[in-house]
Amino acid sequence: MAQLQLSSVTKEYTLGKTIVRALRGLDLEVAQGEIVAIMGPSGSGKSTLMHILGALDTPTDGAAHIEGADLATLKERQLALLRGRKVGFVFQTFNLSQTLSAQMNVELPMIFQGIRKTERSKRARELLEKVGLGDRIKHRPNELSGGEQQRVAIARALANDPEIILADEPTGNLDSESGEPILALLKTLSKQDGKTVILVTHDPEATAIADRVVKLRDGKVVEERQNA
Amino acid sequence: MLKDFFLLAARNITHRKLRSWLTVIGIFIGITAVVALISIGLGLDRTVKQEVAKVFGVDTFLITGENFFQQAHSGDEDEGYQIDPVLIETIEGVRVVAAVREETGFVIGQAQADGKTVQGFLPIVGLSPELINEFQSFTGELAAEPGGRLIEPGDTTAAVLGRTIAERLNAEVGSSIEIEGTAFEVIGVLAEQEEEGEAGGFARMEISPSREDIYIPFNTMTQLYGAPDNILITLVRTVEGVDVDEVAARVETLLNASGGSRVETVTYSDISDAIGTVTGTISAFLAGIAGISLLVGGVGVMNTMFTSVLERTREIGVMKAVGARNGQILSIFLFESGLMGLVGGVVGVLLGLGLSGVAGVVIRRAFDVNLAIVASPALIIITLLGSFALGAFAGLWPARRAAKLSVVDALRYE
Secondary structure: OOOEEEEEEEEEEEEOOEEEEEEEEEEEEEOOOOEEEEEOOOOOOHHHHHHHHOOOOOOOEEEEEEOOEEHHHOOHHHHHHHHHHHEEEEOOOOOOOOOOOHHHHHHHHHHHOOOOHHHHHHHHHHHHHHOOOOOOOOOOHHHOOHHHHHHHHHHHHOOOOOOEEEEEOOOOOOOHHHHHHHHHHHHHHHHOOOOEEEEEOOOHHHHHOOOEEEEEEOOEEEEEEEOO | OHHHHHHHHHHHHHHOHHHHHHHHHHHHHHHHHHHHHHHHHHHHHHHHHHHHHHHHOOOEEEEEEOOHHHHHHHOOOOOOEOOOHHHHHOOOOEEEEEEEEEEEEEEEOOOOOOOOOOEEEEEEEEEOHHHHHHOHHHHOOOOEOOOOOOOOOOOOOEEEEOHHHHHHOOOOOOOEEEEOOEEEEEEEEEOOOOOOOOOOOOOHHHHOOOOOOEEEEHHHHHHHHOOOOOEEEEEEEEOOOOOHHHHHHHHHHHHHHOOOOOEEEEEHHHHHHHHHHHHHHHHHHHHHHHHHHHHHHHHHHHHHHHHHHHHOHHHHHHHHHOOOOHHHHHHHHHHHHHHHHHHHHHHHHHHHHHHHHHHHHHHHHHHOOOOOOOOOHHHHHHHHHHHHHHHHHHHHHHHHHHHHOOHHHHHHOO
């Protein structure tokens, strides 16, 4: 079985009184180490797809397997463990805690896994080093540029050494100059460290680093293209 | 891991200093009031008990008519009771017995220079000489005016007069007066006692010396009026080393079985218990009122926590997205609210102790009572734990709401 495998997944949720059918029988397989870019107009179900791939949400119908685990059979606590250990999130708006230093932001996911302080801070410093922020570990998010904040967020996503990185428009709030190193970093993670990277994006430059581009429309995959 | 949650919670609190402090104020006002009132209550309890202990010692008890306390409260006239003091002395463990009885007797004074005499019905108090020697803590420092003396064992037709009575009867030491037809020698005039001496006493209402009384030996009283059936109060001192309460119980049983009046014995521990009940009730009542302000403080914490959860909805979503379990989110928020409670508790305890100290000084100045304020370590510890618990409890509902947020909704929250 592929690392990520969705078969005929539907997801419906209610927004006020209307039922939104965000995914309508979506099939997708992603192999370990792959970079997949997901594109599509707004409302096509990209975010919902990401939520399911990241175990933030479960399908209404159909089967979703992450690393072989069937989401439908997992309890809330097990979903949390899956999110904490197997998946790293990178958000468009960074979503760093403003009250915490860069290092503490990176340590946060490790705290929830009960990792000891000494090990945590060592690893956090290494990861910040790795994303090129070795000299910024004590800075608060508001003392960092957008590109730097997103790199902190990537370091945070890597905290528990997950297999899968989910990046929701990681360069959406950045100019191309600061976006470029982010994309390069994501590519390295895949090619050097063997992480699977799923990328939701509108950015043609972002799709360029992908092995495969998947286009969504109305909650279904309408086009898949392998990049050369 | 809990330590990390604690630190995260602390950071959240310090991040919004003003609001946190305002919330903490709500808590510490209540805690201050509770701690101060309980400390004052404990001090009151200890002070009153110390005063009573000074009078009683550890080896003495009283015999009173039944329902002595009720009478004292209602102000009913004390009828007196009937016992045989000699019988009590035979009971095991009893060392000394001293009783006081009162009659109204027909008295004829010393003849004046012109041959006239003053006569009339006057209060006669019969008391055991032992009362004067053995129970000074009850009677105060009794003394006769120079030239006279007080009643001693062996005296029979001897009388000691209060100053006012002595003047009215035209009597001095050595004078002769007649009580119920029997001649008595005036052996002394009671010296004025200093008002409110050090041994200010509980039992003084019954046996405090008065300027208007005539004092004669208890046994003589028996000869004049017959067996004692109108005893006001009896004091019993026990042999050293015996259990006072046990002896008192024995005396009470025996007296009540002997067919005289129903009597009660009152030991130090009885009075101490009675005082404890009163001061305890007062303290609990006051602390209860102060507790209402704690409740208000708790609602303040709840309000702050709801605001905090709402503000940090997105952050909660992120924490959950990076692997936080519901229980962990719950812990962080409970720590946060508990910590606010605890800070309120620390400030409140300090202020409360300070306030009760000030109250002690004010009471000392205003009422001339040496009120010992008690800073009970148990009270402090319980208050600190309680304030953390109060905060955590107030935060329970908001924290549960935070923990149960759906990740997707929380992440979408703007």
